[in-house]
Amino acid sequence: MDVIYFLIPLALVLLVAAVWAFFWAVKHDQFEDLDREANRILFDEDIERPKKPSPPDAPKPPPG
Amino acid sequence: MNAPPTGLACFHCGLPVPADCKLQVTIAGTPRAMCCPGCQAVAQTIVDIGMDSYYEHRGPSTPGTSQAPDLVPEFLTELQDWDDPELQQPFVHSPDSTHREITLMVNGITCAACVWLVEQHLNGQDGIEQCQVNLSSHRARVVWNPGSTSLSRIIRAIAQVGYKAEPYNPVQQEDVIKRENRQALLRMGLAGLGAMQVMMYAAGLYWGAWEGIDPDHVVFLRWVSGVVCTPVFFYSCVPFYQNAWRALKHRHLNMDVPVSLALVIAYVASWWSVFFQGPEVYFDSVSMFAFFLLLGRYLEMRVRHRSQRTSIRLSHSSIQTARRLDAGGNPQLVPAEKLRKGDRVLVRAGEQIPGDGSILEGSSSVNESMLTGEHLPTPKMPGDDVTGGTLNIEQPLVLEIQRDPQESTLSTLRRLLDRAESEKPSTTLVADRISSQFVAALLIISVAVFAFWWFHQPERAFWIVLAVLVVTCPCALSLATPTAITAATAALANQGFLSTRAHTIEGLRYITDVVFDKTGTLTEGRFSLVETRLLDGDSTAQVEALAAALEQASEHPIARAFHPLGASGDVAGIRVIPNEGVHGIWNGAEIRIGKPGFAGALLASRPAAPDAGQWVLLATAAKALAWFRVEDRLREDAATLVQQLQQTGKRCHILSGDGSGHAREIGRQLGIADVRDNASPQDKLDYLKQLQASGAQVLMLGDGLNDAPVLAGANVSIAMSDGTDLAKVAADGVLLGQSLSPLLQVLTIVSQTYRIIKQNLAWAIGYNLIALPVAAAGLIPPWLSALGMSASSLIVVMNALRINRHGQRATTDR
Numbered sequence: 001m002d003v004i005y006f007l008i009p010l011a012l013v014l015l016v017a018a019v020w021a022f023f024w025a026v027k028h029d030q031f032e033d034l035d036r037e038a039n040r041i042l043f044d045e046d047i048e049r050p051k052k053p054s055p056p057d058a059p060k061p062p063p064g
Numbered sequence: 065m066n067a068p069p070t071g072l073a074c075f076h077c078g079l080p081v082p083a084d085c086k087l088q089v090t091i092a093g094t095p096r097a098m099c100c101p102g103c104q105a106v107a108q109t110i111v112d113i114g115m116d117s118y119y120e121h122r123g124p125s126t127p128g129t130s131q132a133p134d135l136v137p138e139f140l141t142e143l144q145d146w147d148d149p150e151l152q153q154p155f156v157h158s159p160d161s162t163h164r165e166i167t168l169m170v171n172g173i174t175c176a177a178c179v180w181l182v183e184q185h186l187n188g189q190d191g192i193e194q195c196q197v198n199l200s201s202h203r204a205r206v207v208w209n210p211g212s213t214s215l216s217r218i219i220r221a222i223a224q225v226g227y228k229a230e231p232y233n234p235v236q237q238e239d240v241i242k243r244e245n246r247q248a249l250l251r252m253g254l255a256g257l258g259a260m261q262v263m264m265y266a267a268g269l270y271w272g273a274w275e276g277i278d279p280d281h282v283v284f285l286r287w288v289s290g291v292v293c294t295p296v297f298f299y300s301c302v303p304f305y306q307n308a309w310r311a312l313k314h315r316h317l318n319m320d321v322p323v324s325l326a327l328v329i330a331y332v333a334s335w336w337s338v339f340f341q342g343p344e345v346y347f348d349s350v351s352m353f354a355f356f357l358l359l360g361r362y363l364e365m366r367v368r369h370r371s372q373r374t375s376i377r378l379s380h381s382s383i384q385t386a387r388r389l390d391a392g393g394n395p396q397l398v399p400a401e402k403l404r405k406g407d408r409v410l411v412r413a414g415e416q417i418p419g420d421g422s423i424l425e426g427s428s429s430v431n432e433s434m435l436t437g438e439h440l441p442t443p444k445m446p447g448d449d450v451t452g453g454t455l456n457i458e459q460p461l462v463l464e465i466q467r468d469p470q471e472s473t474l475s476t477l478r479r480l481l482d483r484a485e486s487e488k489p490s491t492t493l494v495a496d497r498i499s500s501q502f503v504a505a506l507l508i509i510s511v512a513v514f515a516f517w518w519f520h521q522p523e524r525a526f527w528i529v530l531a532v533l534v535v536t537c538p539c540a541l542s543l544a545t546p547t548a549i550t551a552a553t554a555a556l557a558n559q560g561f562l563s564t565r566a567h568t569i570e571g572l573r574y575i576t577d578v579v580f581d582k583t584g585t586l587t588e589g590r591f592s593l594v595e596t597r598l599l600d601g602d603s604t605a606q607v608e609a610l611a612a613a614l615e616q617a618s619e620h621p622i623a624r625a626f627h628p629l630g631a632s633g634d635v636a637g638i639r640v641i642p643n644e645g646v647h648g649i650w651n652g653a654e655i656r657i658g659k660p661g662f663a664g665a666l667l668a669s670r671p672a673a674p675d676a677g678q679w680v681l682l683a684t685a686a687k688a689l690a691w692f693r694v695e696d697r698l699r700e701d702a703a704t705l706v707q708q709l710q711q712t713g714k715r716c717h718i719l720s721g722d723g724s725g726h727a728r729e730i731g732r733q734l735g736i737a738d739v740r741d742n743a744s745p746q747d748k749l750d751y752l753k754q755l756q757a758s759g760a761q762v763l764m765l766g767d768g769l770n771d772a773p774v775l776a777g778a779n780v781s782i783a784m785s786d787g788t789d790l791a792k793v794a795a796d797g798v799l800l801g802q803s804l805s806p807l808l809q810v811l812t813i814v815s816q817t818y819r820i821i822k823q824n825l826a827w828a829i830g831y832n833l834i835a836l837p838v839a840a841a842g843l844i845p846p847w848l849s850a851l852g853m854s855a856s857s858l859i860v861v862m863n864a865l866r867i868n869r870h871g872q873r874a875t876t877d878r
Contacts, residue, residue, distance in 0.1 A: 004281065004284070004285075005284065008265075008284075008285075008288055011261070012261075012288070012291075012292070015257060015261055015292070018257055019253075019254060019257055022250075022253045022254075022257070023250060023253075026246055026249050026250050026253070027246070031245075031246075031249055032198065032200070032242075033198045033199050033200050033201075034200070036176050036179055036198070036199035036200070038176070039121065039175070039176030039177070039180075040176065040180075042121045042176070043117065043121065043176075043177075043180045
């Protein structure tokens with residue numbers, strides 16, 4: 001069982017790497033908006049769509 | 065749930081479609097009903113730009129929280145202002161000469177589909193370099209090229225797909241939220257990773273204790289456990305030590321005192337074991353313990369932050385601008401807080417009056433309902449005083465500012481508010497009370513156990529006390545209340561009620577009296593036509609169409625009652641006479657609508673109003689055509705709400721600033737006997753204090769500026785989401801949407817929450833009562849104490865989650 005003298009330090013190195021990665025992610029705003037990322041997969045970003053039919057400042061109809 | 069039993073709900077916004085409305089948009093091949101031209105335009109835009117998958121993926125929105133569509137065009141008219149560099153300056157950053165960057169607050173975002181829609185739409189616009197929308201905070205960061213687009217075009221583009229965006233200056237509170245969140249995540253993440261590792265080594269040690277293990281391996285595993293546990297102990301657990309130290313400094317006991325004690329003793333004793341071959345190490349318990357507690361607190365914090373963010377958003381007031389007249393009489397746009405005494409300002413019709421002043425030129429009517437509760441506008445002539453924050457309705461006015469902003473009526477109200485807030489009766493949280501008693505008992509028992517074993521088996525005393533501290537770890541107890549409150553807050557948000565203070569839910573439990581403010585809470589806050597009496601016209605439809613054609617020109621609240629009617633009839637030369645009515649030319653003769661005295665002035669004999677109420681006369685020079693009665697109608701669900709509140713034994717009161725007797729009429733319709741009208745903000749506060757002095761716990765519902773101090777003084781206060789910003793700041797909770805009925809569900813959820821809190825506390829205390837004697841007898845090995853602690857905590861958390869299931873029916877808006 002003396003292999004643990006090699007494997008456990010190796011696991012510790014991986015642990016340090018994991019902690020470093022997690023800290024990096026938190027500090028780079030990867031956890032800022034958890035609600036949205038969960039839904040992102042649902043949307044197609046690459047669908048072909050027509051260019052806008054009206055200029056951005058087309059007047060809106062009055063309220064009903 | 066807002067939709068009437070018959071009839072359709074608007075496919076875009078979910079509000080009921082009026083019976084006579086035939087608007088439709090074809091979405092993904094199916095024609096869908098729309099409730100108004102606003103929704104129709106937005107839905108059509110979404111379809112035209114090929115983004116109809118928005119409708120497929122959007123989450124069900126909380127009824128009524130989506131942007132009321134008729135707000136959008138009104139707000140669009142002031143959009144050009146935002147291109148003024150001076151006004152932009154506090155919001156816009158220029159990373160370089162060809163780019164501008166701004167953070168916009170986007171109202172109306174409820175789900176990921178909204179975010180996608182706004183991002184896709186903006187990113188497809190010319191001149192927009194980058195656009196990112198955050199779903200949690202409802203902010204959009206937009207980078208654009210000032211050469212090819214402008215801020216007003218960006219805001220307009222967002223409005224095109226149905227959202228209202230405003231420039232936003234981050235509040236300091238928000239930085240705090242962000243820092244807290246990040247800090248908590250780091251601590252919890254580290255504790256989680258550490259706990260996983262240490263548990264693995266601990267499993268080896270426990271297994272070894274049964275099956276036999278090389279003593280060298282034991283030493284090695286203990287060392288590694290200790291090393292991995294150390295950052296958890298020194299980094300993740302810091303908040304516990306800080307809280308415990310703070311509590312002890314104030315001679316007070318909280319959960320963090322025994323938590324810290326157990327952590328420190330277990331950690332130090334484990335290292336002692338490592339060096340001197342002691343019986344046990346507790347590194348696994350330390351890191352698991354830290355992880356569970358941090359996880360519970362993190363979840364609680366997230367819900368708290370969500371409410372805080374929503375309340376920041378609700379009380380975020382758009383920048384108030386004023387048109388200051390320079391020496392040459394030309395209006396210049398400035399922020400209202402820069403106005404000084406003696407400045408002259410122009411206030412156009414429909415604008416908010418930027419400061420306290422007196423009228424130099426123009427006559428108009430001013431809606432002061434936020435201040436006085438009086439629902440009809442007050443006529444104002446040159447020389448009259450007007451108050452900042454009120455609304456100019458009909459004609460442009462030129463004012464001379466009489467007071468600097470910090471001495472204005474608004475600031476005075478704010479001070480009254482602060483005072484009421486500081487005098488607010490405090491609600492002690494049940495959990496705090498129980499926990500400090502529990503902690504005291506626990507510490508005394510630990511000392512007693514230690515003393516007992518010290519005299520019998522001194523070498524075991526220390527380890528037994530440690531087992532007692534770990535097994536009785538107040539983990540379950542300290543999670544019992546917060547998890548329940550957290551789940552309840554989320555369930556309430558699903559029902560359209562946002563609780564913004566910690567004690568809101570606790571306070572709602574004891575409510576005995578409910579006080580309504582009449583304007584805007586019980587009534588819709590706007591006039592509608594309720595009756596038409598034909599005198600000499602052709603038909604009801606004809607006179608109504610004529611009236612609508614005339615009143616289109618006026619923005620007076622009474623005139624607006626006619627706006628939804630279809631206007632027809634060949635009326636020309638329409639002119640609005642402030643505070644009187646409207647006249648025009650119809651069939652070659654003069655026609656008038658308005659006050660009986662004004663409209664009937666041309667008649668030989670002036671007709672008198674047929675009945676009590678608010679009557680409007682339509683007449684030509686020759687004959688009176690029709691009478692119209694308008695009324696500020698009760699909200700649809702007001703009657704049911706009052707009835708059910710009274711059934712559950714709560715007394716209802718109406719407190720109104722309105723002196724017209726309308727409040728009494730409303731009270732009579734709803735069966736509320738305790739009505740006080742014509743009350744000033746101070747009167748209202750006095751009435752409230754009187755009620756509280758007689759032992760009542762008061763829930764106050766209000767929406768006006770004049771209600772703000774009263775809201776702050778009530779035991780629990782709830783503002784309506786369309787109320788004034790100040791009211792929302794002062795309130796403990798905000799009712800989202802237009803309907804009152806969520807209030808009943810809120811009360812149900814609150815009582816369910818307290819049932820669950822009691823179960824949780826009973827479980828946590830019961831568990832400890834069983835575990836403690838066994839641990840004190842020295843019968844619990846460390847692995848069992850760690851298991852017991854984790855299991856008891858999980859049960860508490862899962863029990864709390866049942867609250868959310870109840871509220872799941874109208875699923876989340878986030």
